[in-house]
Amino acid sequence: MGMRIRVAGLSMTYGSLRAVDDVSFTVEEGEFFGLLGPNGAGKTTTLEMIEGLRRPDAGTVDIGGFDPASRDPRLQHLIGVQLQASAFFERLTAREQLDTFGALYGVAPGRTAALLEEVGLTEKADERVEKLSGGQMQRLSIACALVHDPEVVFLDEPTAALDPQARRNLWDLLRTINAAGRTVVLTTHYMEEAEVLCDRVAIMDAGRILEIDTPEALVRSLDAPTRIGLAPGVLAREQARGIAGVLEVDDGPGGLLIATRDPAVVLAELARLDALEGLSVTKGSLEDVFLERTGREYRA
Known part of the structure; x- marks a missing residue:
């Protein structure tokens, strides 16, 4: 077969x-x-x-x-x-x-x-x-x-x-x-x-x-950062920036958005700070690969 x-x-x-x-x-x-x-x-x-x-x-x-x-x-x-x-x-x-x-x-x-x-x-x-x-x-x-x-x-x-x-x-x-x-x-x-x-x-x-x-290999080759989302007010922006492994911190649609290439380290620190409310974790995707290869947003 x-x-x-x-x-x-x-x-x-x-x-x-x-x-x-x-x-x-x-x-x-x-x-x-x-x-x-x-x-x-x-x-x-x-x-x-x-x-x-x-x-x-x-x-x-x-x-x-x-x-x-x-x-x-x-x-x-x-x-x-x-x-x-x-x-x-x-x-x-x-x-x-x-x-x-x-x-x-x-x-x-x-x-x-x-x-x-x-x-x-x-x-x-x-x-x-x-x-x-x-x-x-x-x-x-x-x-x-x-x-x-x-x-x-x-x-x-x-x-x-x-x-x-x-x-x-x-x-x-x-x-x-x-x-x-x-x-x-x-x-x-x-x-x-x-x-x-x-x-x-x-x-x-x-x-x-x-x-x-x-x-999996295509996403890994991109080396895109993992994005961790938190509910509004859970953690101050400056406090998030001070966590080891954090690359950048932005205001996302649902709260704070943290970019990192060391998600395990950052999540462990967030747990220690009791700052996991509204937690979401988003890794790189094929859509990110498409954007990287073509230089423009994916269109369906």
């Missing part, structure tokens, strides 16, 4: 727009890999070229020895694709949708019940798709991509337009898909999503890859 993906020099131009510019990376077997970046970064175009839905102007893609642009039926049975905009057959129930998708792949109808349970839609099996919530529709869309039990799954913005709770619920499903041994490639513009789910991420902007590494 799981296949390796090699991408080399992919480029795509629309008129004068260089949507994807010499993109290269490798996804290992069983890896959860994320293409992370703002809208318009080139993530979806890159993914569509890897899936074989678009033919690149330049570059190559290899999925387990197959070229997806060849539309080889053997490869089609090994990959599952969940598009950014899902489309379902009209007036069919969730069960009928999966039966229909399964039939296209020659899958026995018995697969549907197990798959509905896997994506948490057993109770909605006989509901028409138009009556499902946004999160349930995304789960059904992912189920359709899994109906033939593929080794590689491509997910394009699977949690876009979902509320925060539905998004986090869907994360559990995505982890399960990868835990079964499948290679998963995800595009997202949610920094937190990439940090939570991905083994490695490629940060994209303006059609190019800026960095590729694990989320």
Whole structure:
């Protein structure tokens, strides 16, 4: 289960727009890999070229020895694709949708019940798709991509337009898909999503890859200070400045904001001073990495 993906020099131009510019990376077997970046970064175009839905102007893609642009039926049975905009057959129930998708792949109808349970839609099996919530529709869309039990799954913005709770619920499903041994490639513009789910991420902007590494390594390379927040009036600004390891002290939206690269030392002193009311601790994030690499604020 799981296949390796090699991408080399992919480029795509629309008129004068260089949507994807010499993109290269490798996804290992069983890896959860994320293409992370703002809208318009080139993530979806890159993914569509890897899936074989678009033919690149330049570059190559290899999925387990197959070229997806060849539309080889053997490869089609090994990959599952969940598009950014899902489309379902009209007036069919969730069960009928999966039966229909399964039939296209020659899958026995018995697969549907197990798959509905896997994506948490057993109770909605006989509901028409138009009556499902946004999160349930995304789960059904992912189920359709899994109906033939593929080794590689491509997910394009699977949690876009979902509320925060539905998004986090869907994360559990995505982890399960990868835990079964499948290679998963995800595009997202949610920094937190990439940090939570991905083994490695490629940060994209303006059609190019800026960095590729694990989320943890990218954040560590930034060496961003930890920020400790305190409730108003808990500690005087001058007193906070006098604590060993404190780099700077500012007024935050909810009280005092302390920057440090030695959070353990500072927190120990705050505890000794009985000054932990309203405590919050924020470390560097992928959003900080994006800002450092591009010199501007991240835009979703």
